[in-house]
Amino acid sequence: MNYTTEDLAEIVCKKLENAKTDYPHPSEGILRKLFADLFFASLKTEEGQLTRVTITLIDPNDPDPSPPERIVAHRWNYINFEERIPFTVKNLVKLSKAADPLSSSLAVYYENNSLFIWGMVDQAIHYQSFLNYEGDSEPEQPGLFQATIADVGNIYVMFDYELIATLKQNVLISNYIDVFRQGPVNGILKKSAELYKKQIRSYLQKEFPSEKLEEWEKYTEDSISEAISRILLVMQEYQHGGAFLITSNPKRSELSIKHALSYDRLFNTITNNIKLEAANYMYTNTIVTDYLEPEKDTIPTVHYLKENIADYEKKEASDELKGTIRFIGSLSCIDGLVVFSPDLKVKGFGAVIKVKTLPEQVFVSKTATAAPGALAPITPDHFGTRHRSMFSYCWNNKGSLGFVVSQDGDIRAITRVEDKLIMWENIKVQRFIKSEKLSRSMRFSIRK
Known part of the structure; x- marks a missing residue:
């Protein structure tokens, strides 16, 4: 069965429906547009290099709705652009050169069914280090979720430290097999x-x-x-x-x-x-x-x-x-x-x-x-x-x-x-942690 970005949007939308978060949930239409542009951007190159970038869906009007009592020195921060940039394949590819997923992400949001890039989020290195077992602290994540172009036609979506789903060309993965814990x-x-x-x-x-x-x-x-x-x-x-x-x-x-x-x-x-x-x-x-x-x-x-x-x-x-x-x-x-x-x-x-x-x-x-x-x-x-x-x-x-x-x-x-x-196949090698904000009781299947 061949899956597309529409299927990725559907599974992410259903996961977010019951999420316990202060952020409003985007419509499935917004998610379809978001993932389609990320997918096509992954097929492009800039200066001979493949596009790799992370976007954070985060509201510019209320980017930090519930900050912790103690702000650690290496906590994420957002940086506003003077002007909003339309969320397009071309702009994603251009900005990706300045937004290495190991260091930062692009701050993205929507208004009137249109997506835009309004800034950047820093300190991503600590998040990646924790995922890859190279750091012990579990830094707080900004926004509603992150979506990353990992390779050509390869997009994965994270909610806190939980992997919601990965689209690898035409394969949709919603669960990685933890062969290291049993079997x-x-x-x-x-x-x-x-x-x-x-x-x-x-x-x-x-x-x-x-x-x-x-x-x-x-x-x-x-x-x-x-x-x-x-x-x-x-x-x-x-x-x-x-x-x-x-x-x-x-x-x-x-x-x-x-x-x-x-x-x-x-x-x-x-x-x-x-x-x-x-x-x-x-x-x-x-x-x-x-x-x-x-x-x-x-x-x-x-x-x-x-x-x-x-x-x-x-x-x-x-x-x-x-x-x-x-x-x-x-x-x-x-x-x-x-x-x-x-x-x-x-x-x-x-x-x-x-x-x-x-x-x-x-x-x-x-x-x-x-x-x-x-x-x-x-x-x-x-x-x-x-x-x-x-x-x-x-x-x-x-x-x-x-x-x-x-x-x-x-x-x-x-x-x-x-x-x-x-x-x-698809074995779990990163430190994915199930989020307490996502419901475990729902059952659904992708429409085909």
Whole structure:
């Protein structure tokens, strides 16, 4: 089924109908015009570069209807143009050069069924950093919603931190599959987490014996999933296409690693981050629990000093992890795979899969758990060389896990489950959070 911007407008309109917000809701007609112009702008280039821009639907007469009591220094702000600019494809393409989605968005609104651009909104970097797991704070979002041109014919719509829908050319996606939280992919990564957990357990039992281990083991699993998501996002950002493979003891007859190496910094950095997070949490908790009471006049210097040192070291480790992830992501730019051991130590890059045996069918799963009723068979020949190579390896090496990033940005996960090769499309790699302002009870389908 081929979807259009009209379908995107319909699903966004229905989502907004029950939204708890101070902003009035635009008509479906306004949304159709908005998304149609964004779609056509995505097909244009300016100075040889594709159009990429974010718009924020925000009222110039009341841009900040309910500000928080405390305004943080890095909160968004709006900047008015002296004159309103008509919302057209041409103007969108021109202004996109000054509105990198990583830094800002165009402030857009409507009047008498006409759209116009009235200014810009800054500080978008903090929003993007949070989405991509590179920031811990969850900055407040301006306006009613944001719509972004991510690529040619690729538009996605965000409400706070919830993805309402994505239109990729003629495919409409309203839900991304979270393979990292449940299902076969989660099961493989839990095994990858065992060595990490062993180190964390040893550290906690020595330094903080009263702390509950279960919570930090779950935190360890989440940290590994986030690291993989961040690597995939870096690979996607390069727009080169790439892949990485998690496998144990690869045979030379099946996998040729052109640039073999041993890079275990990701393992060390994730482990160190978790230890420092635990230390910072425990020192802070001690201060809050034992000393922030009316009858307590002072906080012992040793507790204050330990908390500050742990916090400083945690920030250093976070920067180290960011650099490590960027380094690993860049390895994917050369032709071939990046190869990981099961505990996520890099064993090489530029790897070529030699095994050629393909399954007769690949099963595309619509759920993270790969439930039998959610599997759709497709022939491997439907895909390019990079995917088929990954199909071959994962089919012949049960327990291996492959991720493929297409040049157009699609991310897929691949592994064998019993007698089926399973592939997940549209997997969730960003930090999307369901908004409390959107209703969960509604059910609807796109009219066709």
